[in-house]
Amino acid sequence: MGNSKLYKGSLNTIILKLLEESDKMYGYEITQKVKEITKGELNITEGALYPALHKLEAEGLLDVEMQKVDNRLRKYYKLTEKGTKETANRLTELEDYIRTMQTIINPKWSIS
Amino acid sequence: MGNSKLYKGSLNTIILKLLEESDKMYGYEITQKVKEITKGELNITEGALYPALHKLEAEGLLDVEMQKVDNRLRKYYKLTEKGTKETANRLTELEDYIRTMQTIINPKWSIS
DNA sequence: AACTTATGCATAAGAAAATTATGTATATAT
DNA sequence: ATATATACATAATTTTCTTATGCATAAGTT
DSSP, rough: OSSSSOBTTTTTHHHHHHHHSSSSEHHHHHHHHHHHHHHTTTTOOOOOOHHHHHHHHHHHHHHEEEETTEEEEEEEEEEEHHHHHHHHHHHHHHHHHHHHHHHHSSOOGTOO | OOOOOOTOHHHHHHHHHHHHHHHEEHHHHHHHHHHHHTTSSSSOOOHHHHHHHHHHHHHTTTEEEEEETTTEEEEEEEEOOOHHHHHHHHHHHHHHHHHHHHHHHHHHHGGG
């Protein structure tokens, strides 16, 4: 259990990105989707996911809608307008971070 | 101050990578080097750097050597043998993480 | 029928790794 | 004289995880 690869700070961006793609999702669905697209590399733990969702909701980035399926309760989350804007910012930030990391890992300053 | 871009967990890998490149460096030098190669994007704070260096030393990944230059004390750090091996691991891990993040950000599963 | 795994949510305790704020001290530039 | 740069360090706090636990229903297994 635990992946030791989920670098702190990126979970929120992952959630926002998935919601941008899929319109609305519920928590458990997010964990499964991440596991699927990363081929098991990333396993979002519930202890990290649910508090993160609650926080994003509290910040006004997500809206919630309850739905009962097969006698089990689901909480569907979707981006608010504010959330859609913020998603773009967070993605840009993550892309910048990745580019920065690649600059350090794969230094061009050693070529000259 | 503070950059909000230093995703938690990657600082140690950055330090190790720089030491792999430069043989030996002192703390302040590391902050300046990172600032330089990232064009000011990443600013390592002292409150993060020094405890990180102490921890890496305690783990046996770094060796220390004091040196007085211009009446100011410098603590030069260099990789131990163990540190060199661990650096390779951490870099692989970071590359995996970056690849995973790119899979999520830039999804191929939306093409089909 | 009993048991395990999957689905679905939640929270609390603890650890890890930052930020922010200090503190000390010397050197250099204005 | 004063501010900025160099050089280290630590304490308090915050953020963000992991790990552990709890509840509840559905589906599959022995």
